Amino acid sequence: MSHADATVADVAARLAAVRERIAAAVARRGDGPAVRLVGVSKRQPLTAIENAAAAGLQDFGENYAQELRDKQQAHPHAPWRWHFIGALQSNKVRLVVGCALVHTIDRPKLLPAIEHHAAEHGHVQDVLVQVNVAGEVGKAGIAPHELPALLDRFADLPHVRCRGLMLIPPEASPEATRPHFRALRHLAEAQAATSRPGVVLEELSMGMSADFEVAIEEGATLVRVGTAIFGPRPSSRSDPHDDTG
Numbered sequence: 001m002s003h004a005d006a007t008v009a010d011v012a013a014r015l016a017a018v019r020e021r022i023a024a025a026v027a028r029r030g031d032g033p034a035v036r037l038v039g040v041s042k043r044q045p046l047t048a049i050e051n052a053a054a055a056g057l058q059d060f061g062e063n064y065a066q067e068l069r070d071k072q073q074a075h076p077h078a079p080w081r082w083h084f085i086g087a088l089q090s091n092k093v094r095l096v097v098g099c100a101l102v103h104t105i106d107r108p109k110l111l112p113a114i115e116h117h118a119a120e121h122g123h124v125q126d127v128l129v130q131v132n133v134a135g136e137v138g139k140a141g142i143a144p145h146e147l148p149a150l151l152d153r154f155a156d157l158p159h160v161r162c163r164g165l166m167l168i169p170p171e172a173s174p175e176a177t178r179p180h181f182r183a184l185r186h187l188a189e190a191q192a193a194t195s196r197p198g199v200v201l202e203e204l205s206m207g208m209s210a211d212f213e214v215a216i217e218e219g220a221t222l223v224r225v226g227t228a229i230f231g232p233r234p235s236s237r238s239d240p241h242d243d244t245g
């Protein structure tokens, strides 16, 4: 019996606990935007998603473009919102256009490809820009000083709309991560002062299982929570010993 065989009741109980913690964090934060829970279902079987949906979860986040497409196509009529939260390769853009929100625009080059595929489908694609606020070498995300120029480009892309910013912080304790969450909010606030066609900076995608409460206290509107809802991720086939999730 693997960890993947969590029952409906397991998932419902974990989901309820996460929702309670979100509500408590929102109460500590005080007035502010609504917080949406994105259940990160990468490498989880379809049954895990179905169980979470039965317990009321509506938003699912996937890291691999083909896995996102396959899961989406398995339930084409479900009223779920799919989020793409993984590293995006140019040749996979066509697989993610059409999902509710692409969180990981981390370089200008992706934008013409998204515009092209979205226009082809008569769709306006909502996206977030991933920012490397900590300036980590080799990490995805654009540098804060490059953000204004990237946001300017949306004016020429009628089928792509920027809805906010996204952060994957350096691995650290929740409290050590707080300044990074705060920096992303300050960056969004500063850029929101400039009005740009195709850009509305209202979403902040930040916070995962280990630190979503701190992220909410710092203004997150989208929290991406995997293991706290679904339990440990099943080992991937390419690495049968990867049990760390």
Ligand SMILES: *Cc1c(COP(=O)(O)O)cnc(C)c1O
Pocket (backbone or CB within 6 Å): 040, 042, 063, 085, 086, 168, 207, 208, 209, 210, 224, 225, 226, 227, 228, 245
């Ligand atoms: C896997 C992943 C998550 C969820 O991580 P957990 O620790 O399982 O909550 C969130 N965001 C991104 C970008 C991820 O890759």
